[in-house]
Amino acid sequence: MNVKKYFHIAMVLLLISSAKGQSHDNTSVLVVDKQGIMRWKTSGKEARFFGVNYTTPFAHAYRAHKQLGIDLEAAIRQDVYHLSRLGLNAFRVHVWDVEISDREGNLMANEHLRLFDFILAELKRRGIYALITPIAFWGNGYPERDEKLPGFSAYYGKAASTTNKEAIKAQERYLQQFFSHKNPYTGLTYGEDPNIVATEINNEPDHGGDEQQITTYINTLKQVIKKTGWKKPIFYNISQNPSKAAAVARSAADGFSFQWYPVGLVAGGSLQGNFLPHVDRYTIPFDTIPGFLKKPKMVYEFDAADQVQPILFPAMARSFREAGFQWATQFAYDPLAIAYANTEYQTHYLNLAYTPAKAISLLIAGYVFRSLPSGGHYGKYPQSASFGPFKLDYLKQLSLMNTDTAFYYTTTTEERPVDPTSLRHLAGVGSSPVIDFPGTGAYFLDKLENGVWRLELMPDVIALSDPFETPSLKKEVNRVTWNFHQLKINLTDLGADFQIHGLNEGNTVSEVAKHGTVVLGPGTYLLTRKGVELEDRSTTMGTLSLREFAAPKPVYTGLFVKPAPPTLGSDSLIHVYVAGEVVGDSLLMDMERWGSFAQQVPMLRIKPGLFAAPIPTAWRRAGRLNYRVWIKNGSTRQRFPDNYKGEPKAWDDFSSAWWTYDILQQGNWSLLYRPENDRRVFTFPSHHPSIRHDYVIRPRSSAFVLNVTLRDADALPGFALQLPIQPARLTNVFGARELIIRGGMEGIAALPISIGLIDSDGQCFSKEITLKSTDSLIRIPLDLLQQGKTFLLPRPYPGFLPQWFLSSSEKMLDIQKIDKLQIYIERDNLLLNKSLGLYLEAIWLE
Known part of the structure; x- marks a missing residue:
């Protein structure tokens, strides 16, 4: 079968099943074949899971929601809706055992465990499978100090937990009670719930002792889990301690877990550059270890840390499938309620509302992972940047998926859908030949039936500060803004004068498009071709309700201005980001250059939240400019960076605060x-x-x-x-x-x-x-x-x-x-x- 035909068939099957893989009835249980491939018991097909880690029931995420007065169950429902909206079918979290156990390993029925059970039930409702890692070993503080907790990991510590006999006994007791516990929302133990497909014994163990101790430790804990009636794969981490890989491989573990952070962690700021070469291949050095072969492999955590580039996830998914992985979960999806500040994990940042392009790249990566055959090879970069229906472009910051029925992209593109007449699903950021949209948020357009489509528009988002620097709940890194934009849709199935009806709560829009154009704000909408009657029809789309919508309001609304980074060819313009209410042409920029008189220049709106002022022609030579920004709202004038309020050139304006802009090129230098x-x-x-x-x-x-x-x-x-x-x-x-x-x-x-x-x-x-x-x-x-x-x-x-x-x-x-x-x-x-x-x-x- 040629590659293009394979991709076409695979994509059709994936989209028919709403990107959820297999059916979710009680017979959908995994089996592992003789080659170490996880397969669905009912169909015999290879199982593939792609999704995220998500931690709201525990640690900092839990405390931050409480501090902000957020309803945790409502927050979880919103986030799970977004995970489903992104087509994900996998969830994993390392359970903070310190928060739900005592020193002896007894399970504590508390709010953390209840919320964990709640999220498992919500995931089940959405058709998203779970893999549970019951022991984290971590304290619960990061990025704050650890709390004093009674859990066994808090008492024994990570290193001693794998060697100390009393610590191991506590883990045995904990695992026995954990896997015997019944989820009150499903009425099932984790072993009885078919939506929970596997477990990983612990998170990133620190193994001391000799190799036989390591093997015995793993076997002991696996046997405890099995005695609770567990019949699903049990994984163990082999990549955390590569020098001890042989001891892990000799154990009775059913499969092995890996991680991938291709550019490291905690850089302290945004990384710049093309890192596609870093994710071109995932090489596994354990293939010569006999016990490693013919067992399933999973990636418990991965991320392109310290950057929001929307191009690395699809490449990582491709490399995972080349290496034979069947499970991969990004770490970690930021809860919507605290994503404005990125406090949960400073080095990670992913959320549909706040990092829309990166989130759409995750959607594309899911299709990459679930459609590519195991063990395929697609050349070395840059050849590997184009494979099947997928394209990656570093310079354009574009991830693209283009099939007969689906068209997804992370930034404005001139690419056209393979077959516009058979198109059923579109998602993106920016504009394309199908949708002309000036906003900066993500959008989704899904066909329900001939002449009937559902449109979902997310708010705009403006970058205010580097999300990978020191975080705080008092500091915005990105701000959402609810704006109305002129949107043009070019779909033959809808025509040029389609009707628009608001769907989500409070959305009363009822309009008729003119020449395919309509002005809309964030929300969900039903679009119908002229002449199509609004009869009773299904109120759902897969696991989604047609009327569902989840988007945050701005946490802060005050004016905020910051310099935008220079771009190629930008020595004629100075760009700034502006958040907050700005009316018309109310922005001015003061510029000065030593040896010249200061000038005031009107600023132009480039896109939502981004403005620019032209540098006077005579000043476009090597040297340093000073600049500051004035914003006029009604009778109020406000200046940045000093946040001065008053009249320009006032006698008592004593501030000397300016931003600087260096023009470093001159001639051929x-x-x-x-x-x-x-x-x-x-x-x-x-x-x-x-x-x-x-x-x-x-x-x-x-x-x-x-x-x-x-x-x-x-x-x-x-x-x-x-x-x-x-x-x-x-x-x-x-x-x-x-x-x-x-x-x-x-x-x-x-x-x-x-x-x-x-x-x-x-x-x-x-x-x-x-x-x-x-x-x-x-x-x-x-x-x-x-x-x-x-x-x-x-x-x-x-x-x-x-x-x-x-x-x-x-x-x-x-x-x-x-x-x-x-x-x-x-x-x-x-x-x-x-x-x-x-x-x-x-x-x-x-």
Whole structure:
């Protein structure tokens, strides 16, 4: 069967079943065949589950809802609706055993356990399957301090829990009671509930002791679970302690669990650059261990952490299927009620309302995971960015799924549906040939029958601050805004004068489109072709009610202004984000440049929440501008960044607060790296005590430099450093012929290093140079750079994944597509050096 025909058949089957896999009757129980494949007992087909972790019943999420006065059951219902809306069919959470047990391991029937049971019942109602990990080992504090709790994990700690005999006895007692407990909402134990398909004994164990102790520990706890009547697969983590993999593989575990954080965790801010090379393949190093083979594999947690790019999830799903995984759950979906602040896990951020493009990419990834055959291969990146009906484009930030019946996209696209006449499902952000929509939220359009469609519009969202910096419930990172937009739908099945009727509570809209155009706000709507009568019809669409709608109101409504990052070609415009009520052309920007008189410039609305002011032509040359923004609402004038309220040029306006904007290009010169502006640095080995980087002023030149110190350099396995390049730096690179580095070495007379430019296809073009102890100005002709390997930084979890990537592209270097700078020092060049330093003042193209 050819690939395209396979994808067509697979997609049709998935969409017919509303992306839920198999039927949900009591006979839908998994079996594991002789090859270690989980299959549905009734059909014999391979089972595939893709979804999220979600933690509202426990820990910080629970406390935050309580602090904000949120009804927890209502919040859970809203979130589960969104999970269903995204087509997910899998849920997993590591249960905080510290919150539902005592020191002896007795199960405590409390609010946390009740809410856990409640969410399992809600998931069951939506047709979303669950995998339970009953032991987390964690305290419940993060990001706050742990509370003092009676649970056995709190008393014994994570490390002792796998070796201490009393701790193991407590776990045995806890597991026996946990799996014997009946969910009051379903009347079933977890083992009796067919919607709960598997369990993973614990979360990320810390194994000490000898290998036989590890194997015995796993077998003991598995046997306890089995004695409660459990007949489903029991998984155990093998990737957390790769050096102990053989001991885990020798156990009686039915399958093995893995994680994937391809760019690490907790970067402290948003990561920049193309990380598709990082997710090109998931390599498993345990295939030579006999006990590992022919057992099912699952991914208990994964995420593209510290970024909201909507392109990595589908690529990860593809790599998971190449590696043979049958379960994958992202960590973690942010509860709607607290997603405005991203306090639950600083390094993760995913929510349909607050990160719409990333959420739509998760929807697409679910179809990737459930449609691709196990063990397929789709080439190396960038070849692997297009497979079956899926396309990924880093530069456009586009994930796309385009089949006969479904059309999903994460940003504005000119791609057309494969067959508009057979289209039944559409979801996206931005515009396409089917929907012209200027809003920034997600939307869904689903066909109910000929001439009848359901439209769901989410509110706009505006980015206010970096969601991966230190969080607080008092700090907005994104704000939703409820705006009305002119929407145009181009569907032959609806025609140009279709009728629109509001569906959700309080939505009284009743309109007729003109030329396919209508003005609508957030909500759900029934769209009907002219002449189609509104007769009694089903009030549901799969597991969704037609009238359902869940979207947050803004937590804060005051004015907020912040600079937007520069973009490619933006030296003619300064962009700012604006949240809050803004009327018409009421925004002005003050600009000043040293040596010139200040000017005030009207600002233009680019899209909801984004405004820009043109830089005066005479000022569009290398240098620094100061700017600030005035907003006029009625008789009130407010200025940012100082939040001053009053008249411009008032005699008592003493504030000197301005934002700055640097124009760094002039002629054929383009600055790629300058420490004053570029503080994001990735190094290998990561978080190593022998490696330190800071910023210092050179004593003679007074230059501000990045200073990297390598102590015990002779013991390092090599050294790598990467510096992301801001796209706006590539404006005037036409005709550049040389890469120029100003820097030097300390503690050594000279050292060979490799310096390279990594492009947006993951290709690295590099050359070895010698950096000397004196201040050096090194010029490298670009035509001497040779294609080679890219070091993958930041490093992933688990650490056994590849260090190097070699792109499948054979294109020549395109300096307009430079994504990162790379410096690498071979281990052999470090062996004779106890301590040395490297400093960089600037890197540019000329």
